Amino acid sequence: MDFDFSPTCKDMQQRLLDFMDRHIYPNEHRFHEEVEANRRAGNAWVPTKIVEELKPKARAAGLWNLFLPKSPRVPEGLSNLDYASLCEIMGRVHFAPEVFNCSAPDTGNMETLERYGSEPIKRAWLDPLLRGEIRSAFAMTEPAVASSDATNIQSRIERDGDHYVINGRKWWTSGAGDPRCKVYIFMGKTNPDAPRHQQQSMIVVPADTPGITVIRPLSVFGYDDAPHGHCEVLFENVRVPVDNILLGEGRGFEIAQGRLGPGRIHHCMRSIGAAERALEFMCKRLSSRVAFGKPISQQSVWHERIAESRIMIEQARLLTLKAAYMMDTVGNKIAKAEIAMIKVVAPNVSTRIIDWAIQAHGGGGVCDDFPLAYMYAHQRTLRLADGPDEVHRNAVAKLELGRHAAIPTSSHEAMPVTRGS
Structure with a gap:
């Protein structure tokens, strides 16, 4: 079992360590000061200037979209083993992954779109995510059921002609507080009568679709994680085209x-x-x-x-x-x-x-x-x-x-x- 990292990874480790020393650690206080200043001004959910200033520097340093292996859209994407070592370095400061376009839930959503999305879906949502132009959210957990068992999920995705109609209440929807969030990946039931693990589906939902209400941010020990946020979100008769389903019904x-x-x-x-x-x-x-x-x-x-x-x-x-x-x-x-x-x-x-x-x-x-x-x-x-x-x-x-x-x-x-x- 060989845990040695590739030469490319070793080079990136050194460049990432240098970037952290030069740009991330010295700006930790500035990040929090910006969030607090925005909060005092009445809106903590404003992207920080420091992160936006650092993103072009990260791209110029070749430290961008490192997480997506075996994708023609991301030839620089690393293996899980190589990327793991870079995750450890980025994990030393909580906002650092976003600087490199490697933050959750966007990484997981991009992997989902790359693996399971149609080409039109990829062009509409994956490509701007990879460019860092938008952000995304993942809506899976629900307050009314024990979501540790994903088969408990009760939100509905029901076919109505050329559309699906979505209804449900989600919480801990990561990324929903960010004003740059333009798309959700939503998990719900398309067929409650199917076998237990074939009832659920996942569907792509544009964030500006009528019927979506971000009810509140959820705090953890008093921290609301602004400007990213984990929110409670209500979906009421949200209509999206049938082509937005990922892989097909029952594959969630x-x-x-x-x-x-x-x-x-x-x-x-x-x-x-x-x-x-x-x-x-x-x-x-x-x-x-x-x-x-x-x-x-x-x-x-x-x-x-x-x-x-x-x-x-x-x-x-x-x-x-x-x-x-x-x-x-x-x-x-x-x-x-x-x-x-x-x-x-x-x-x-x-x-x-x-x-x-x-x-x-x-x-x-x-x-x-x-x-x-x-x-x-x-x-x-x-x-x-x-x-x-x-x-x-x-x-x-x-x-x-x-x-x-x-x-x-x-x-x-x-x-x-x-x-x-």
Whole structure:
């Protein structure tokens, strides 16, 4: 199993690290200041000037649309393994992926359109997304049902002549708060009477279609993630042409599985990047603060936490890279156990390390003088996004039980030995 990155990737790693040092880290405060200034002016949902200023620099540096492998539209797109290493670097600052046109949900939506959309759909929506001219949203989760089981989704997509009529209430619709959001990918039921995994479909919905109402942004621990946003959205008798359906009726669950696989690699490697940055903050803070007559870094409890952080990061990275390698070489279906495992491991590792970093910073850790509180809020959501921990653990357990179900029990295992036997 070869985890070595391609020469192209290694070159991009260095260019990306340089770009982060020169343009991203120095502008973190400016980003947040712009968001707050817009909020005070009455509208936090305004794209920041700093991100828009940095996008042309990223394109000029050849750091644009790195995520889409094997697409004639994106010849620079990298393999899952190569892109994973760049995701980790970008994940150190939450707004960085957008600078490189590599942010969710656009990456997942672009992959969905590339894999499953018709050529007219690609020209209408994929091409402007790839150029960074618009943004998009993904509408899957619903407030009325346990959406961890996607077959529970109740929103309807009903055929009416040459159109589909869409009705439903969605929430955690990522990207819906952004005024640049011009298109939704919507998941709903086309046939409630079909077999369980053939009831759902996905359809492309222009954001300016009558009947769409963005009800409210949803906050996480007080952060509303402006100007991107995760919103509750109501779809009432929204009519779109039948050609907007992806792959055909009943293929929504299949598309969701294909969409979420690469996205989980991206999320997990960004989580590892966040964990690395939190560890860096932790070590610098502990070395610079004195308590009870000596640097806090000399307290043995912090030696334990620093060492454990490094161990957890290395384990999580190796497992995620293995999953990416398997996706590239044997496909998502064979890699499904590894994909499920990393989705549990990575956000749990990042939240644990960020929590320790917050503790190391004392009062500073829970305020916005440092990025740790925001990092924690974002990483904690990933234990729910793209499926909660419990669902992924359940999948891993079923796969493991299936592996051993056909193994004959040896004679000493067949009958338990008890005292007196």
